[in-house]
Amino acid sequence: MHTRPAGRWSLLKRDLYLSRHYYVLMAPFMLIFFMFTVIPVGISLGLSFFHFNMLELPRFIGWQNYSRLFLGDDVFLIALKNTLLFAVITGPVSYIACFLFAWIINELSPKIRAVMTLVFYAPSISGNVFFIWLIIFSGDSYGYMNGFLMRLGVTLEPIQWLADERYVLAIVIIVQLWLSLGTSFLAFIAGLQTIDRSLVEAGTVDGIKNRWQELWYITLPSMRPQLMFGAVMQITASFAVAEISIALAGFPSVNYAAHTVVTHLMDFGTIRFEMGYASAIATVLFALMLGTNVLTQKMLRKIGE
Amino acid sequence: MTSKVRAVFGMPKRLNRSFTVSLMLFALLAVFGSFMVLPLIYAVNNAFKPLDELFIFPPRFWVNNPTTENFADLINLMGNSWVPLSRYIANTLLITILGTAGHILLASAAAYPLAKYRFPGSKVLFTIVILSLMFSPHVTAIPNYMVMSWLGWINSHASIIVPSLAFSLGLFLMKQFMEQIPDALLEAAKIDGANEYRIFWSIVMPNVKPAWLTLMILQFPALWGTDGGSFIYSENLKTLHYALSQIVQGGIARAGVGAAVALLLMIVPITLFIISQSSVMQTMATSGMKE
Numbered sequence: 184m185h186t187r188p189a190g191r192w193s194l195l196k197r198d199l200y201l202s203r204h205y206y207v208l209m210a211p212f213m214l215i216f217f218m219f220t221v222i223p224v225g226i227s228l229g230l231s232f233f234h235f236n237m238l239e240l241p242r243f244i245g246w247q248n249y250s251r252l253f254l255g256d257d258v259f260l261i262a263l264k265n266t267l268l269f270a271v272i273t274g275p276v277s278y279i280a281c282f283l284f285a286w287i288i289n290e291l292s293p294k295i296r297a298v299m300t301l302v303f304y305a306p307s308i309s310g311n312v313f314f315i316w317l318i319i320f321s322g323d324s325y326g327y328m329n330g331f332l333m334r335l336g337v338t339l340e341p342i343q344w345l346a347d348e349r350y351v352l353a354i355v356i357i358v359q360l361w362l363s364l365g366t367s368f369l370a371f372i373a374g375l376q377t378i379d380r381s382l383v384e385a386g387t388v389d390g391i392k393n394r395w396q397e398l399w400y401i402t403l404p405s406m407r408p409q410l411m412f413g414a415v416m417q418i419t420a421s422f423a424v425a426e427i428s429i430a431l432a433g434f435p436s437v438n439y440a441a442h443t444v445v446t447h448l449m450d451f452g453t454i455r456f457e458m459g460y461a462s463a464i465a466t467v468l469f470a471l472m473l474g475t476n477v478l479t480q481k482m483l484r485k486i487g488e
Numbered sequence: 489m490t491s492k493v494r495a496v497f498g499m500p501k502r503l504n505r506s507f508t509v510s511l512m513l514f515a516l517l518a519v520f521g522s523f524m525v526l527p528l529i530y531a532v533n534n535a536f537k538p539l540d541e542l543f544i545f546p547p548r549f550w551v552n553n554p555t556t557e558n559f560a561d562l563i564n565l566m567g568n569s570w571v572p573l574s575r576y577i578a579n580t581l582l583i584t585i586l587g588t589a590g591h592i593l594l595a596s597a598a599a600y601p602l603a604k605y606r607f608p609g610s611k612v613l614f615t616i617v618i619l620s621l622m623f624s625p626h627v628t629a630i631p632n633y634m635v636m637s638w639l640g641w642i643n644s645h646a647s648i649i650v651p652s653l654a655f656s657l658g659l660f661l662m663k664q665f666m667e668q669i670p671d672a673l674l675e676a677a678k679i680d681g682a683n684e685y686r687i688f689w690s691i692v693m694p695n696v697k698p699a700w701l702t703l704m705i706l707q708f709p710a711l712w713g714t715d716g717g718s719f720i721y722s723e724n725l726k727t728l729h730y731a732l733s734q735i736v737q738g739g740i741a742r743a744g745v746g747a748a749v750a751l752l753l754m755i756v757p758i759t760l761f762i763i764s765q766s767s768v769m770q771t772m773a774t775s776g777m778k779e
Contacts, residue, residue, distance in 0.1 A: 186604050198608050205601035205610075212598035213613065215654035220620050223631035230631070237634075241531035284520065287513045290505075297765055299517065301758075302525045309707040309754035314733075315531045325543055327530075348659040361524065366657070368707065373772035394505060408776020415777070423624035445626045452630040453718050457647075461630045466489060469627045 201298070224469065230462035248463035259464070261439045262447040265352065266422060266468075269443065270475065272356055274421035278364035281413060284364070285371035300372055307365035316358045316431055320344040322350045341434050348440035351432045355441045358427050361422060367413030374409030378402060403486050412485065414479045425449065444468050535559075542743050558748035565634035565745055566731070573731070580728040583757055584711040587652040592703050595658040596666075596696065602659075602687050603666035604674065614663070629718075636660065636719060642645035647719035650699065652711060658703040658731070660714040665699040665772040666692065705768055709757040 199206075231248055233241040252259050288299045317328040322343040329341040344350050378401070383391075386401050404408070425445035427435075432441035435450070444464060452461035526549075534542065536554040566573030599606065602614050625632075633649070634644075641647040669692060677687045715730040732749040742746050761768070 191494040195608060202601075202605070202607035203606050205605055206690060207596040208601050208684065209613070212594040212654050212659060215594070215650060216617075216620075216656065218635060219632055219651040220625075220628060220655060220656065223618060223628035223635065224623075226631035226634070227628060280520075284517060287517045290510070290513075299521060300765065301762060302521045302636075304761065305528055305758050306524055308705070308757040309528060315527045315534075315750065318534075319527070319530075326497070327549075346597065361527070364524070366775075369768060369772045369776040373769045376769070377773045394509065402549075406776075406779055411777040412775050419624050421623060423626050425626065445624075448626060448629065452633070458630055458634075465627045465630060469623050472627070 188221070205472060208392060216354075219374065227462045230459055231466045233459040233462075234459040235462075237458060241350075241459065244459070248460050249467075251460070252463055254386065258439055258442065259444075261444045262444050263441055263467075265426070265440075266444040269356065269359065269424045270418070270421045271470075272425070273359050273363060274418055274475075277360055277421065278367070278414060279362070281364055281368040281417065282410075283370050285368055285375055286402070288372060289375040300369075303364045304368060306361050307363065307368075313473075314360060314387055314433060315357055315429060316354070317345070319390045320354055320431070322346060345431055345433070346437055348436075348438045351418070351436060352439045353436040355424070355428050355431055358431060359421075359424055362427065363417065365416065365420070367409075367416040370409045370412050370416075371406070374406045375402070378405045412484055414483060417475055418475050418479060419472055422468065422475070444471075498616065503635060508668060531747070531750050533752060534747035537744065537747070539744050540631045542747070558744040562745045562748045565735075565742070575724055575725060576728045576731045579645070579725060580672050580712060580714075580764060583648050583714060583727065586645075587649045587711045588704050588707045589651070591655055591658055591707050594653050596693060596700075597688065599659050599662035599666050600692050603663045604669070604671070617656045618657055621660060627733040631737050633718060634731070642719055643725065645720070645722050645725060648711070648714055649714065655707060657706060661706075661771060661775055662696065664697050664776070665702075665771050666698055668774060669695050701764040701767040702771035704756075705761055705764055708760060712757055713753065 194221055198233050199377060209271060223440060230241065232243060232245055234244050234247075234390055235288055237239040261443070284299075284303055288296050288303075291299060321327075321329070324330060324333060324341045324343060326341065326344070329338070332338045333341070342350070344354055345434060360461075382401055382405065383397060386397060389398050391400060428436065428441040428443055436442055448464045448468065451457045530549060533549065533551045535558055536556070536557045537551045538553060538557060540554060541548065563573065567577075602610055636642050636647050641650070673691060673695075674687055677691050682690070713729050714727055715729055715733060716725070720726060720730075728749070732746065735746045735749055752763060
């Protein structure tokens, strides 16, 4: 007797049945993941076309939120400019710093390597003490930076570092860089240690003369998967600057000098309750992060070619 | 001669290394290393400074007469307030322990099928997880708040704990690490009659202990440092980090106490990292993203 050739649906049904345990194992995580990450992204996209203030029913207004955002909201343009500045400065700088320091640390003996790893990684996990920087950049003469500069005779009067729009953005960038050697830094150090030593030796035979050639022709190409991962982590973090800006520069900051897209989002979402408008801001941020990530990944594929 | 100096700096002998460049790179590392570590050392020093030293002019970096007064003040101050310090600590511990342990369990359970089997939807699900690494949670903050209020979780610890269980970076790292487990191990167990749940629990889980520690070191600081965000309003549900920011806002008289709490907050995740460093490195080595 012949069995009927299984149709597509019955094949799928059989696959689903055979995999039932896998779905059970994944269910708790995926349920929460969808509820608090995937569905909210969908809601955010949808809501960005509505006027919604949590009290009245949502009212469809098409692209109005977006046109208001780009054409009628000067503060958003400042926030966007600052966020892009953060992304352009802290993103690449912290990414390169992560790699550069990991690469130098990798040359050290295991014990010193462990200590140096801790030194560079510690700020990012003790992140909540970044208010230490508030004391360093405090606006009176008790602030360390002011005390230091006044003792040297560079300045006579204390400088209001965090209340002066000329300095505040730069300070937030410095502190952001201080905090930014996180997961990708660890991934780089770990990745460097897994590079096949025989590859390096073979390279030497083939005429690699110095560490820079070794870096470009052997180290970087072998690290490509970690470099990809690190890029995703650093880009996402550099677009999401908010807490540090709020902690150091206040909310809102002087003349919005340290305002970012995320603080703008908080302003409309949690203070003014303009949920539709806030969702449009979130959608723009989402597009920015995703777009930059995809672009960077494409660029990284060219390493070592 | 140079080999001796190298040994002092802990640099093993390598091919193709110019000693001068090594020294320059090492100097670079030292300069930036100090930039990284000085604020932390300063925070430690501050916690032991008596009040007159905190406000000395010009300010001093090191403590002259170390004292534990700030910690005593902290306990006094919090003992007198209507929500004592122990409550804040208990709240923070509850959030941190449940959030971290639950995350490790759920992420491992979800990572195991994704790492080891192909089944309908597995590729799509993993792609979604990868995509979610590419944007920060800020993007979903507004709808998250709405979902929380629909669930009635506003002003409860669940609003902090539950979303943290499905932290996608944890799933990603766990899946990458699990791919290293040899298939033969799983098949042997299957032949011995173990079902998938048993394989997961008694074969896979013990084999990924380094990854547990890694997920812990990533999740712990975030939860330990949470201030409850926009979800928690009741004073008796608030966390230690919230208490800290209240004290810091309390102004000059409380500067010493603030420094003490800061030390308390930073010392825990750093200690945790020191303990787990080698396991974390082992996991991070598998963290790469394939093209």
